[in-house]
Amino acid sequence: MPRILHVSQPVDGGVARVVTELAAAQAAAGMDVHVACPAEGPLPRALGAAGRGVRGHPWAASRSPGPGLRTEVAELHRVIDAVRPTLVHAHSAKAGLAARLALRGRVPTVFQPHAWSFEAVGGSTALLARFWERRAARWTDRVVCVSEAEWITGRRAGIPGSYVVVPNGVDVDRFSPGAARQARDRLLPTAFARAPLVVCVGRLCRQKGQDVLLRAWTSVAARVPGARLVLVGDGPDAGRLRAGAEASVTFAGAARETADWYRAADVVVLPSRWEGMALAPLEAMACGRPVVVTDVNGARESLPSAGRAHGLVPPEDPAALARALVALLRDAELRDALGRRGRRHVLDHHDARRTADAIDVVYRELLGAAPTKYRECTTT
Template sequence: MAQPTVGGVAAYVAAAVADQAARGFEVTVACPDGPLADHVGDAHRLWPARRSPTRSVWREVRALRRVVDEVTPDVVHLHSSKAGLAGRLAGLDATVLFQPHGWSWYPAQGMCSVAALLWERRAARRADRIICVGDGELERGRAAGVDARYAVIRNGVDLKRFAVAGDAERAAARRALGVRGGPLALCLGRVTPQKGQDVLLSAWPRVVARRPDARLALVGDGTPDRKVPRGVLTVPAVADPRPWLVAADVVVLPSRWEGLPFVALEAMATGRSVVASDVPGLAEVVTPDVGALVPPEDPRSLAAALAERLADDCPRTAAEGVAAARAATAYDADVTYAALAALTLDVAGFGAPPVK
C-alpha cells in the first residue's frame, strides 16, 4: 500500500516491486491512480486515498480492507504515513510491515504534531516490523517514545545507472540542458517546506556576491513562496535526474527533515560534492570528506559552504566528489532490496528469499 505515488516513496516501491517480482513473489500494489500505478501496470489495485489525513479516512480504511480481502496477501507492506495510518486502523489479518519514509509528526504543526506522535506511539505494535530507511530515522523514533519492533534497511542507489561523471560528460550535459556560464549548484526535489528551498533562496544572493557567475537550478514540481533571485533557474520535475546531477558542480539539500534521501545517494554516486542540512538522515551519509553539513534554516552558513565549493578550481570540491563516489558504494540498491525481501519472508515465516 502506498501514498504518495510520486517522488522518493514511489521510486522505492516501484524498485521493490520489480525486485520481488523477479524473485517470484506475487506482488500487488494498492495506491491511487498516478505515476506509480502506471509504473507497476497489472500489479495495481486502485486505492483512492488522499495524501493527507481528512474526514474521508474511514472510507479509505474500508477501501483498503476490501483490496486486502480480495488479494488475501501473506504480507501487507504499508509505505509512508498515510498508508501506515489506514492499514493499521484496518486491523488486517496478515503480517504487517510499516515503513514511514519520514515520521508523520515531522511536517505537522502544533496539536497536529502532538496527535501524530501519539498515534505513532499507540499504533507501533500494530505492525510486525517498522522498517526505517536509516539509523537517523530509527533514533528519532526511539527518542520520541515509539516503542516498536524495528528493522533498519538503508535506502540504496542504482550504482549502474548513477555512475561517476567526469568533466567531459558534465560539459556535454550542460550543453544538452542549455546551461551556460559559471559553476552550477543543484537542488533537486519537490518544492515544499520540508526540502527547505526557501532557505536556499535566502542564501543565494550571498553566494552570487562572492561568485557572480554562479547558477542555481531548482528542479522539481512546486512554486517557491518567495521571489527567485538572480542566477536561479526553476525547472519542473524531470523523469530522469541524472543529466542534472552530471551537469552540477555541487548538489545542495537544505532540508528541515529527511529519512535517507535518494537525491543525496544519487549525487554521491555521480561523484558530486554535497552540501546539506545537519539533520538525521543527511548527517549519516554526508560525512566531512564528501561535503558539508550546515545548521538547518541557516542561510548564512549555507551560503558560505556553497560559495567555497563554487569557487574557481576549488580542490575541495573535486576531492569531495571522488570521496562521495567511493562512499556511495556502501549504499547499493541491490543490497537494499535483497535485505527487504529477506526480512519480508522471515517475518512471514517463509525462510530465505529466492535468488533473482
C-alpha cells in the same frame, strides 16, 4: 512464493522512487508483487512501465488524513481482500494509517515511515500523530527505519515494537558518473555551458528548505560571478519560491529522469528541515558529485564521515549554506575528490540491491520463507 502488497501514499518524491525500485527488484526475484496507490502520479506511471512485472491496484486516497479517511480505509480493505497478500508493506504516514486500520493485524504488516509524521507538524497535531503511532504498534510486526536517527526518534517518541534500520539505496547503474558538458548540452542553454552550477532536486515544499537556499543564493551569486542555481522539482511552494527568486535561478519543474541534472552540476544541495533519508544526495554522490546537506536527522547519515566537514551545514542558516557552496564552487580539485569519495560510499553502503536484500531478510523473519538472493553489484 510470497505475495507482497505495498501500500503507498504519496505517489511522488523519494517515497515513490523507493517503492518503485523495491517492488521491481522483488518482482524480478520471483515474488508476486502488488502495489496499491492513487492512480495518478509518478509511482503508478513507473509501475506501468514495460517489464517491471508489478501489478498495480488503484486506491483513491488523499495525501493527509481528512474526512474521507473512513472511505479510504474501506476501499483499501477491498483491495486487500482481492489481492489476499501474505504480507503488507505500508510506506509513509498516510498509507501506514490506512493499512493498519484496514488490516488490524490480520496478516504480517511492515510499516516504513520514511520520516515520522509528527516531525512535520507541531502542537496538538504532533501529539495526535504520536498517540496514533503508539496505538498502531499493536498492528505492526516490524517498523523499518531508513536511518539510525529515524529509529532513535521513534523510540524517544515512545513508539514500541520491533524495529530494523535499512538505509535507503539507489540504482548505482542508473545513477553513475558522466560527462557534465554533455549533460548540460541536453538540459540547459548554451550560455550555461561553463557557468558554475548548483542543482537542487526535490519537492518544492517546506521540508526541503528551498526557501533557505534562495536566501543563501543572493550571497553565492554575488561572490561567484556567473553562478547559476537550478531547482528541479515541483510542489506546493513553487509559486511562492518563484516570486522571490533572482534572475540567476532556474525552475526546471519535475523531471522523470534526474541523473543528467546531477551530472550537469558542480555541486548538488538539499537544505532540508527534516528527513528520513533523502534519495537526492545519494543519487548525486552515485553520479560522482559533491553534495551539501543540512545537519538534520536522516541527512547527515547519507554523507561519508570523511566528507562531512565540507558537506554538512546547520539547518535554517543561509549564511553557512552560502559559505559551503562558495567554497566548493571555487575549488574544483576538492569537488572531484568529494565526488569520488561519495561514489565509493554509495557503492559500499547504499546500493539498492543491498536494500532489497535487507528487506528480504525482514520478510523472511516474518514469513519463515527462504531468502531471495538479489544480483550483486558489479559496478566499480
